[in-house]
Amino acid sequence: MSGKRALIAAGGTGGHMFPAQALAELLLAEGWQVTLSTDERGARYAGTFPPEVVRQVVPSATTARGGIAGKLAAPFRIAAGVLAARRAFVRQRPDVVIGFGGYPTIPALAAARLMGLPRMIHEQNGVMGRVNRLFAPRVHRVACGTWPTDLPAGVSGTHTGNPVRAAVLAQAGAPYAVPGDGPLRLLVIGGSQGARVLSRVVPAAIALLPDDLRTRLLVSHQARPEDADSVTAAYAAAGIEADVQPFFTDVPERIAAAHLVVSRSGASSLADITVIGRPSILIPFAAATGDHQTANAQALAETGAAHVHPESVLDATSLARDIRAILTDPARAAAMAAAALDLARPDAARRLYDLVEEIAR
Incomplete structure (x- = not known):
């Protein structure tokens, strides 16, 4: 058992949450303690995460949607999220913070940078999302699911591929029955x-x-x-x-x-x-x-x-x-x-x- 703590931050879509879940499953198997940091929307997607994963809901917001009022309020919600994440890290310091993209990852990654914690991001797509592009020059490693990935100038990435959940691995390489005369x-x-x-x-x-x-x-x-x-x-x-x-x-x-x-x-x-x-x-x-x-x-x-x-x-x-x-x-x-x-x-x-x-x- 490693006894180490990992904080996984992921936005509230399957595209971010599924690879985050796959890493969480492996970390748990290797003896890590795992916390998932997301917002209220992301928490609704977390039902298939292993029960051992601690859920941590922090305030976040996007400046890309929500009308004028939403755009004006977003920086304050994000700042509140960063402060909440920092308080959580002081109480229980993670050994590493991994962001999978989406606005709900901003509080955890920003707090990790402020505290000098080891941190990395995983970009699933061939073109980086806004949040990952913002943090790419400010983390210790950039993992890429699709190759090649369009990276910011001066940033190098490692092609890991996109992690899949245990339920997918259970079907990996399953024999393909070619289409014939039946159903x-x-x-x-x-x-x-x-x-x-x-x-x-x-x-x-x-x-x-x-x-x-x-x-x-x-x-x-x-x-x-x-x-x-x-x-x-x-x-x-x-x-x-x-x-x-x-x-x-x-x-x-x-x-x-x-x-x-x-x-x-x-x-x-x-x-x-x-x-x-x-x-x-x-x-x-x-x-x-x-x-x-x-x-x-x-x-x-x-x-x-x-x-x-x-x-x-x-x-x-x-x-x-x-x-x-x-x-x-x-x-x-x-x-x-x-x-x-x-x-x-x-x-x-x-x-x-x-x-x-x-x-x-």
Whole structure:
């Protein structure tokens, strides 16, 4: 048992929280004590963290949203968060602070800098987020999930890959059953934001597929609650058996069972898809900061692991064409699955852990 303490700070989206959870799981296994620092929104995403992880909710805010009043109040909330984090660190000093991005990481990283604590960040995407870009020159290590990553001038990074949770590792490299004459499983996952276009276009694309293909489809579709009824109705009109939910708690198992995944290209989603090894059609979120989802998808597109559809030209006809091309060509589907697996970094959490150990010394 190491007896060391790690403070993990992460923003309130799955893209930040899933790799943070993966590192937390490994730290606990290595005998560390782990605290998760986040804001009230992030705390709602922390339910799948191991119960041994202490939750610490600190005030934070973003200057990018919330209107004039929100923008004016944000610096004061952030300052309050920094003071709260500093008081917590005085009571129980962490050996290392690791930030995973998002505005809720500002208090912990700022307090760690003020106190001279060992600190590092992990950037999941090919283009750094605002907060990580701010702190990159002010930490001891910068770990990168996607390579290459656009880093600030004078900052060097270490390519660790994006850590995946234990539930994903349990499915790592699961044998791929190529599409044949039986049922065909399609998984549609949209991430925590921007999934509305998938709810509109994917059912329309599937309705255009030939009868012999369409009637064999079993679809799992993650849709916003406000879109669930219309998506369910669209599939029913096309004669499709579909499981439509706002959130799947068993995404790794569904990826492993899928013949094809249609997804946004968030970093955590791509890490899951590559570690398990499945063909995919990726639709980068057009409004993502710095167009980072397109950067995330680049390696999969270049190696033939995925077809990438820019949202600006996405339509039902082209999407139906690609779905049909993959599901009717077992050799192509198998090659895409193998190419995805070649890009996987199932040891990303271990690589990140080694950096944590290094700076904690």
